[in-house]
Each structure stands twice: as structure tokens, then as C-alpha cells.
Amino acid sequence: MKFSSYLAAAAVMSGVQASPHPAPQQQLLGVPSTPSQLSYSQGGLDDIISDSPLLSLHRALVKIESISGDEHDVGVFVAEYLEARNFNVVKQEVPPVKGQEDTKTRYNIYAVPRSYTEPPSIILTSHIDTVPPFIPYSVHQPTADSTTLDPEDLILGGRGSVDAKGSVAAQIFATLETLDSNPEAKLGLLFVVGEEIGGDGMKVFSNSTLNTKDAFNTIIFGEPTEAALVAGHKGMLGFKVLAHGNAAHSGYPWLGKSAVSAILPALSRVDVLGDIPTEEGGLPASPKYGPTTLNIGVIRAGVATNVVPSEAWADVAVRLAAGTPAEAREIIQRAVEEAVKDQQAEVVLDFDSHGESYPPQDLDVDVDGFNVTTVNYGTDVPNLDVNPDVKRYLYGPGSIFVAHGDNEALTIRQIKEAVAGYKKLIEAALEREEKK
Numbered sequence: 034m035k036f037s038s039y040l041a042a043a044a045v046m047s048g049v050q051a052s053p054h055p056a057p058q059q060q061l062l063g064v065p066s067t068p069s070q071l072s073y074s075q076g077g078l079d080d081i082i083s084d085s086p087l088l089s090l091h092r093a094l095v096k097i098e099s100i101s102g103d104e105h106d107v108g109v110f111v112a113e114y115l116e117a118r119n120f121n122v123v124k125q126e127v128p129p130v131k132g133q134e135d136t137k138t139r140y141n142i143y144a145v146p147r148s149y150t151e152p153p154s155i156i157l158t159s160h161i162d163t164v165p166p167f168i169p170y171s172v173h174q175p176t177a178d179s180t181t182l183d184p185e186d187l188i189l190g191g192r193g194s195v196d197a198k199g200s201v202a203a204q205i206f207a208t209l210e211t212l213d214s215n216p217e218a219k220l221g222l223l224f225v226v227g228e229e230i231g232g233d234g235m236k237v238f239s240n241s242t243l244n245t246k247d248a249f250n251t252i253i254f255g256e257p258t259e260a261a262l263v264a265g266h267k268g269m270l271g272f273k274v275l276a277h278g279n280a281a282h283s284g285y286p287w288l289g290k291s292a293v294s295a296i297l298p299a300l301s302r303v304d305v306l307g308d309i310p311t312e313e314g315g316l317p318a319s320p321k322y323g324p325t326t327l328n329i330g331v332i333r334a335g336v337a338t339n340v341v342p343s344e345a346w347a348d349v350a351v352r353l354a355a356g357t358p359a360e361a362r363e364i365i366q367r368a369v370e371e372a373v374k375d376q377q378a379e380v381v382l383d384f385d386s387h388g389e390s391y392p393p394q395d396l397d398v399d400v401d402g403f404n405v406t407t408v409n410y411g412t413d414v415p416n417l418d419v420n421p422d423v424k425r426y427l428y429g430p431g432s433i434f435v436a437h438g439d440n441e442a443l444t445i446r447q448i449k450e451a452v453a454g455y456k457k458l459i460e461a462a463l464e465r466e467e468k469k
């Protein structure tokens with residue numbers, strides 16, 4: 034969807050109070066100027082969704098709260114849905130998120146048609162967890178001043194509507210429709226937990242016997258890409274900067290060692306590593322992904338203004354445009370050592386407590402008829418270990434710009450187009466197999 038449409042949708046939603054035509058049952062709707070011709074009742078909207086199996090599935094998925102760690106219910110729902118449609122479903126247990134040991138069991142859902150005797154070769158995969166907070170499902174009309182109303186423009190909102198339950202619903206329908214016309218197609222569906230918190234679900238799948246990777250030749254990842262094929266995404270590296278000093282009375286700072294004084298030059302240096310050339314000690318850029326960027330997202334230090342701080346630390350996320358995490362670590366290490374060499378308090382880097390690190394991920398874009406783009410967000414792509422000759426695609430409905438926001442939403446048109454897009458990718462994979 035065009036970004037402007039989302040802005041319009043957001044404006045409609047936030048402008049509800051000021052609507053000149055308040056309609057008690059249509060709190061989230063932009064009410065057109067001639068309601069009798071240009072608007073649906075809430076009942077009418079609900080019927081449009083109920084009449085479509087695809088949109089009904091999407092609605093059911095979004096209605097189930099599934100914030101990372103709490104994916105039991107949505108997993109069971111997806112498993113039953115696919116079992117009822119002639120799939121063998123494996124509910125693969127994934128250990129609980131730390132600190133949430135008392136929540137119900139989380140499952141990756143892996144489904145292949147019952148008729149198969151061999152593992153599938155084409156996998157469609159996405160994630161069933163969402164970021165917080167839960168936002169209820171809604172259907173609403175696009176703008177308050179539209180002169181025509183096409184049901185395809187209706188907006189489906191709620192947490193996960195885009196990221197990634199839009200992809201999940203579209204992948205399921207693309208698979209069902211393909212199998213309908215071509216029961217021989219070797220398709221598998223994999224819906225994982227925990228994508229939003231580092232990919233623990235995909236890692237469990239990847240390391241399990243379900244990852245029959247010698248059989249796989251195409252993996253289609255579903256994430257919001259605005260229906261473009263993604264040529265790749267940046268790599269990732271996280272680290273902590275820690276400074277250890279000695280506390281003292283602030284009136285006699287020379288009696289202590291300030292952890293803050295020591296960490297500041299380190300962080301100032303870290304902060305610009307994406308902007309300076311590699312010859313000057315910076316992190317590499319690439320024509321494909323642009324500059325490497327760093328975000329110092331958290332800083333904590335000290336206990337009171339009259340105490341010389343003995344401890345300080347910061348959390349940093351790096352989005353790598355080129356090179357490997359190991360190369361980046363070396364560059365960062367050297368930069369920080371240089372920046373703090375005159376400091377009294379000790380400054381150290383910790384690359385281990387941030388588990389996730391991977392180089393830029395290059396993906397395939399060799400199917401005609403798609404826009405091609407790159408993205409700055411991370412996905413489960415690096416968490417699934419595949420053979421080097423496997424084709425990997427990243428594609429899905431909706432925009433990343435709304436994915437984690439309060440106005441997360443997509444249109445009916447977008448979700449339907451995504452079914453067609455996934456089918457096209459499946460088709461291309463099948464053709465490749467035939468040629469082998």
C-alpha cells in the first residue's frame with residue numbers, strides 16, 4: 034500500500050472524535066458525506082469478511098492475541114485449520130521465553146499435505162508471534178471523503194494484521210489453491226514462534242530433524258514487503274559497552290574513577306562509526322544497502338548526582354551493510370580502545386550477551402513481475418540453515434512502516450494480491466524443478 038493511504042487511514046482513525054457524522058456503531062469508520070450510498074454498516078463490513086474464506090482466516094488469526102512468548106492459542110488454531118484441510122501437522126515445541134515459564138506451550142507449526150510420502154521441496158514460511166501491545170481486529174473504510182467505495186479498499190487493522198498474519202493467511206491460501214490445481218506440487222508450510230524476539234522458533238526448527246534441507250530447493254519467507262521481492266537485508270550485530278570505575282563524593286571526584294567520563298568518549302566514537310570512511314576506522318557501506326548504521330538504544334549509569342558513578346553501560350545495535358560480524362567486532366573494538374586510552378575507569382565491550390549476529394542476507398529476485406527492493410529490518414532468513422543452492426525469497430503484503438505501529442493495517446486488495454504473488458513464486462519454483 035502507498036504510504037499516503039496509511040496516513041489517510043491514520044487520519045481517519047485519529048479524527049474519529051471530530052467526525053461531523055458520529056455514528057455510534059462505527060467508531061473506527063471514516064463516515065462518508067453521503068452515508069447511504071458510500072458507506073457500509075458494521076454488519077455489512079462483517080459480511081464482506083465472512084463471505085471470504087481468505088479474509089475470515091486473516092480475521093481469525095488477528096483476533097487471537099499472540100505476543101511473542103504467548104503463541105499457544107494461535108499455534109493450535111493454525112494446526113487445526115490445516116489438519117481440517119488434509120495436512121499432516123507437526124506441532125514442534127519451542128521452549129518458553131525466559132521469565133514466562135508458566136505460559137502455555139508454544140509451537141512451531143509445520144504442515145505438509147497428507148498425500149506426501151517424501152518431504153516437500155518448496156517451503157512457505159512466516160511467523161505467528163507479534164510485537165506488543167495487542168490491538169483488536171477492525172475493518173474500516175479508507176477515507177471520509179472518498180467518492181466511490183470499492184470493497185477492495187477496505188482496511189483491515191489490528192496487531193499482526195500486517196506483520197505477519199497477512200502473510201500467514203496469504204501463504205495458506207496460495208498453497209491450498211496451488212494444491213487444488215496441482216496436487217503433485219511438493220509444498221510445505223512452516224509457521225514459527227518468536228520471530229520478533231530473535232527467532233528462537235526458527236532456530237529450533239532449523240536445528241531439528243524437520244529441517245530436511247537436502248530436500249528443500251525453494252524457501253519463501255513472508256514478511257511485509259509491500260508486495261515487492263526483497264533483494265536482501267542488512268546484517269545485524271548487537272553489543273554492550275560497559276565501564277567500571279570507583280565511587281567517590283562528587284566534591285572530590287579525583288578520589289574516584291568516573292564510569293560516565295570513561296564511557297562518553299567510547300560512545301561518541303561508536304555513534305559515528307557508520308558515518309566515517311573505513312580508512313578512518315569506520316564500518317563499511319555497500320552500494321546495495323547504503324551505510325552501516327548504529328543505534329545506541331539504551332544507556333544506564335550512576336546512582337545520584339553527588340556520587341561519582343562507578344558503573345555505566347550502553348546497548349548498541351548495528352545494522353551491517355557489508356562485511357561479517359567478526360570484521361565489525363574488530364573495527365568497533367579498535368575504535369573504542371583508541372577512544373578510551375586516556376580514561377581511568379575501565380571500558381570493555383561485550384559481544385556475547387546479544388545472541389543475534391549475522392552478515393547481510395542476499396536473497397533471490399529472479400522471478401518476473403515483481404518490484405524489487407531492499408529492507409532495513411531483520412527477519413528469520415538467517416535463522417534457517419539451508420543448502421547454498423537453495424532459492425530464498427522474501428515477499429508479503431502490507432508495509433513495514435505500519436507493522437509495529439498503532440495503525441497497523443492493510444487493505445483487502447493487498448492481501449488478495451499477496452495470494453497471487455505467492456502463487457507466482459510457487460509456480461516459478463515448480464518450473465525450475467521440472468527443468469532439473
Ligand SMILES: [Zn+2]
Binds near residue numbers: 160228256
Ligand atoms: Zn515480521
